[in-house]
Amino acid sequence: MSKIIDFQCTYNYFEGVDTIVTENINIKFPEAYKEWEAMAKLAIAIKKRDNAKFCELPFCHTLEAEALGGIINYGDENIGPRAKEYICTTAEELLRLPEIDFSKGRIAEVLKACRYLREKGEDVILYVSGPFTILNTLMDARHLFKILKKQPEVMQKIFEKLQKEILGFIEEALKSGVDMVSYGDSTGGLNILGPKLSEAVVECFTYPLFKRIEAVLGDNAIVLLCPKTAFALLGTGKAVWRDIDLGEAVMYLEGCKIIMGRAKFTGQMCIKNKGLELKSGVIKAIDLI
Template sequence: MSKIIDFNCTYDNSVGINEEVTEKTGLHFPEAYKHWDSMATLAEELKKYDNANFCGLPFCHTVEGEAMGGIINLGNEKTGPRAKDYICTKAEEILNLPEIDYSKGRISEVLKACKYLRGKGENVLLYISGPFTIMNVLIDPRHVFKLFRKEPDTMKAIFDKFQKEILRFVEEAKKAGVNMISYADSSGGLNILGPKYAEQTVEMFTYPLLKNIEKMIDDEMIVMLCPKTTFALLGTDKAVWKDINLGGSIKYSEACEKVMGQAKFVGQMCIKNKDFELKDGTIKTIALL
């Protein structure tokens, strides 16, 4: 087996909130983070500001955890929503949390905003979080890591619960017309989990999840993986690079759009690195094995 290498992330859990943009919109915060129309307006303005080829939603990594009962600080015009108080004291309690209801709450508003923007002809990138990032909203991570070490079967059950929810989120995204998905779980990266548990996470969760997503999405959708996830897949021999040459220098995000239909996964660079350029015109797509 190969060795997992880490990707030095300079973005962490950052999201695309910019005070200069929020002031320009005239929206009121944190109310703007709660309603689809203000979300759509903010996404459009951020797209213009970043000179991007997509509108990205949501503006945080908390919607899934909140929809499972997590308590959120909605933030303000400077910072997006973030976790406030943990609701679980033991990792096992996660198994008793309710299924996400995609017809209500902020997660529903996010999907409505996505549908509206797609209706206007925009590329829409939906940010979906992995299990460790979602659990950061629900429980002190120390309890999760302890459970992973001592009760791997229970951890597998927790992973299965999150896989089910993420697949349902992808299905709802498809219904809303979303054509780009960003999947990241920086809270479960090699630098945090260590090699042994990073490898187990790929085996127990990441690879099965992505194989299922691969079956679900069509040629009009693409999944942009966080490079931490990409390198974990490569390092456990679950995926290989597949180069596609697009004929000339091109921005990474634009290349991701162009290879839609030719590949289902990309992930050589963080999508938040808006100005990253493929100078030779070659994008590395990811083929799951």
């Protein structure tokens, strides 16, 4: 029986942009989700609104899917970009999707915004989506789960394609100065996949991907895992916790920054919980087996 523990997520990824954020920065929508200068302004404004120490990009979970050919509704200040319509119904169509070109489109603009913010001295957290979040923007879930259950060998090829794209995105982000990557795939969690499929996904996708990511991170970057992903790795014996004593109480995200060079991964709490303080002064690193 699976030992994976589910993490009950209570945070919405995008809660809208209120007038407090936009009234003094002269940006328009949906340009703020599409052009790097507007993205950077919006990221700084949200940081100030939330009294945070980190800028966060992008403002949605559709970026990678769009770069693969997905059709996106960009939304406005009330709701961020989201899937507009599906473009695939079969595994073969997914496998025929083009490789991501990181030099053009919205994904290139996000990387430009990251570079600009880092050059201005801002700390940036880049959100990277996992396979089910990406696929749910490209294909109706009923088709996806049919492939997953009835064509596992084909699903493996799809996973390999997405591994390459996600790794490539992280590599480009590192080149752009990003040193904190947040990885999440809530639509591929235990509560949706169930124990058996969750274990299979860790074995054929999640663990191999993070071994590859581990190899490219170096000592100056860290990946903050969604706890759903962290607990899946831990529950299948692919990773272990390791306590790091920071010597004093700090906020969780600050602790993640401090342990760069001493850990490649962490993930004990959702990073949307910006008020979480590590009162004990101990943060948990995740070491892959």
